[in-house]
Amino acid sequence: MATVKEKTRRRDSLDSPPNMSSETPLRMLIFGSSSDVQISTSQSILGQDVFSRFEVNILATKKSSGVVQERKTTLINTPNLQDNRGLPDRIVQRELRKAVCCSCPGPHAVLLILDALHLTADTTDILKPVVHYFGEQVLKHILIVLYQKKNRRALSIEDEVKRNKSFREIAEKCGHNYLFFNEEMNQTHEGSQTQALFTKIDEMVSEHGVYSNMEFKDADKRIQIEERFIRKSMEKQIRQTMEMLEKKHSGEALVREMKNYEDKIQIECREKAELAVADKIGFTLRVVDYAVAVGKGAFVGALLGFAVGNEGMAIGAAIGAGLGGVLGGAVNAAWSYISSSFPDALRDST
Known part of the structure; x- marks a missing residue:
């Protein structure tokens, strides 16, 4: 277990405040298991149409901002690498360079959005390009968001996800930082899921600081x-x-x-x-x-x-x-x- 001294030194090395207030603008860098979950979660968080109805496949980095629960919030969606496996490396690098610049001086969290109902054997593959381009230290700043559209069988879904071998592997790599995000519940309970997301990010920033290199x-x-x-x-x-x-x-x-x-x-x-x-x-x-x-x-x-x-x-x-x-x-x-x-x-x- 890390000592208090070790944690303090880690935060200082990132030039980040140990705690965040509601006045602190949030920057979230987003990767996803599909364009659909990225789009749906982003629009649910910001409470607005981040993408047009014609945008079903995220091919380019997109920065979207708004005020959510009286907090300035910026989402930087990266191209979905699962849906676009054939993208040339030069295009991927170009778009991830944009993602770096759009999230400077560094994201408060890297969201890895997964479809809670479709966790497959290759789910862990989504981590490979993230670590490849951003380094192993990024794993401490990844928050896995398990997205569900409808509020049904919530408890059984959570139990099923936690038994999934691929999910357990990816959760372990990311320090077991994950939460379930239900779009329908977020709408009917006045942004309760978004509030839980913000709270989890604040806790991670308090522990590890803002991600930077x-x-x-x-x-x-x-x-x-x-x-x-x-x-x-x-x-x-x-x-x-x-x-x-x-x-x-x-x-x-x-x-x-x-x-x-x-x-x-x-x-x-x-x-x-x-x-x-x-x-x-x-x-x-x-x-x-x-x-x-x-x-x-x-x-x-x-x-x-x-x-x-x-x-x-x-x-x-x-x-x-x-x-x-x-x-x-x-x-x-x-x-x-x-x-x-x-x-x-x-x-x-x-």
Whole structure:
């Protein structure tokens, strides 16, 4: 059993608060045994149509946000790898890069949504790509959600699931973090299932912190830089809109309208930055030579700092080692990154 000291050290290493309040926005990264359970559970949690009726197969990462039980909630649905086994690896990596960026600085929980009525022998296979792309540490942050659409035979279903060999295997790998989620009950009992989900996630965050690794940390830093560039390019538009609001409103109405506009701009800049950075990060941390990568990272960081000007110089050295890890341990990979980054940096500095 882990000691209190060990638990504290683990949380500190993730730069995460030990506890969460209802004010903390929730970020959930979602994988599923089928597109159908992902779609149904996501829409039940947010209480709105996240997907259109024509979207029956999740092929791309999709970020959806809303306020649920007075709590800001963001769901990041990844492509369903069970339904789309033939997806080329480059497409999978591209979409999972988006998932990383959309859930920065890291998800509070990774939801693994399974159909409680259809647990098959290959159910455990769904864990393989998750661990492959996000590392073994992600297992501590996975919450298995056993989805049921109708509220029937609830007790017998739970007993049956717990006897299922595949489920027992996957539950053991994930530290037995699981809960049953009944869509019909969630609707008729005012979000009771969603509340139970939030409570379980809060408990997991209190225990293990927010999930993060070098990829998330590097992506988050780069997203913040990209956000500033995007906002700077929109300065004229923002100023004109603010002036228009000042002419149309006054007093409390003006304060409210300006805050709403500022929130809108913030979200827009963030989402554009996430997509821009998603094209530049990679899943290479678990296969690089860190000693070599850190050395090259310092060189790459310095060059990037030079490319983007004084602001970039200030952070180039600071994040160089992290960039080196993400870029891999190869000179070719580093040079490829520099080549693709220089045009963007020069564009933004003009």
